[in-house]
Amino acid sequence: MFGALDTSTSALVANRIRMETVAANVANANSIEDANGENVPFRRRIAILSEGDAATGKAEGVHVRQIMHDPAPFMKKHLPKHPLADKDGYVKFPNINTINEQVNALEIARAYEANIQAAEATKAMMQSALRLLA
Template identity: 25%
Template sequence: MTIFGAIGIASTGLTVHQKWLDAVADNLANMDNATSTSEDAFQAKYVVAQANASGEGVSAVGVELGSAQGRVVYEPDNPLADADGNVRYPDVDQADQMTQLIMAQRGYQASAAVVDRAKATYEAALQIGRN
């Protein structure tokens, strides 16, 4: 593998982790969105990653959606409440999403560190060639 290969592989990790971060941010932003019980709740997004066919790097191959059933909560004062006083909220667990956020963030940082180290190695090789 060349230095450029390392940068290319790490960039695939950056892309997947960025998509993961985006999905988690979307889930957290919508976790308190109430809907009427006749509508589907917000469906959490989960990024599906897979190793590339070449064996070098990874790709986000899709997004799986969480349950549209959500959870029904008794809130008679909510303007969206049905006749029984119930509304539907997404089934998004904040603690789980924060854990996902930390893992995605750490993965992104690790991939960025690989790019930085490969770049430094390439610059050092150029410097040796100039002398």
Template identity: 30%
Template sequence: MSAFEALRIANTALGAHQVWLDALAGNIANANTVRRTDQSAFRATYVVFDPRADGGVDVAGFAESSAEGRTVSSPDHPLADADGYVRMPDLDMASQMSQLVMAQRGYQASVQVTKSAQDTYSAALQIGNR
């Protein structure tokens, strides 16, 4: 694999991991979003990836969680219905945090591949200067 191929593949991975990190950040930031029971819950965004034939990866699209969410008893909340319930997103924070770590590690690995490919290319240019 040439340095240019490694840079191209790492570039697609960097973009995909950045999209994943952005989606996770939005999900985590809205994990405690409260809505009235007659409204839809916050819908978490999940990134769908598609492998490319050349070894890279594309973001194929996005999937969203259920708008139903979960109802929680909170009689003192200003948005509570007559029975004292509010609607919350159905998010598993442990899963979101685990995915966040995976996305961060993937991004870091892609950065390292990019640096290594750049170093290889620079070394090849230095050989030509001697």
């Protein structure tokens, strides 16, 4: 029975990390420079989930296996007077679509809520079982 709580807990942790990744993407949606002032935009991050609980080594649950960079190409805008424009007048911008990130955030929030409900249901079942045994 405690495994069910562990499963919900691992999913809550994984969804928190996913939400942090989305938040970082939205926060950097307009970051077009690297530390050296070059036109190297922020690259979108994606949290990759994997089965099992890496913290306990159990097969149940889920964890973030890695946070990878999205290989999609950067967006380009024609801004010939911009100081970071290339020879053709284009400036590279992050490969982040804030609308997609908002949809991802909504989906993550719903998954988080579902796991809270699952944990609450598990706790209620455990309490009922203990009452029956007492």
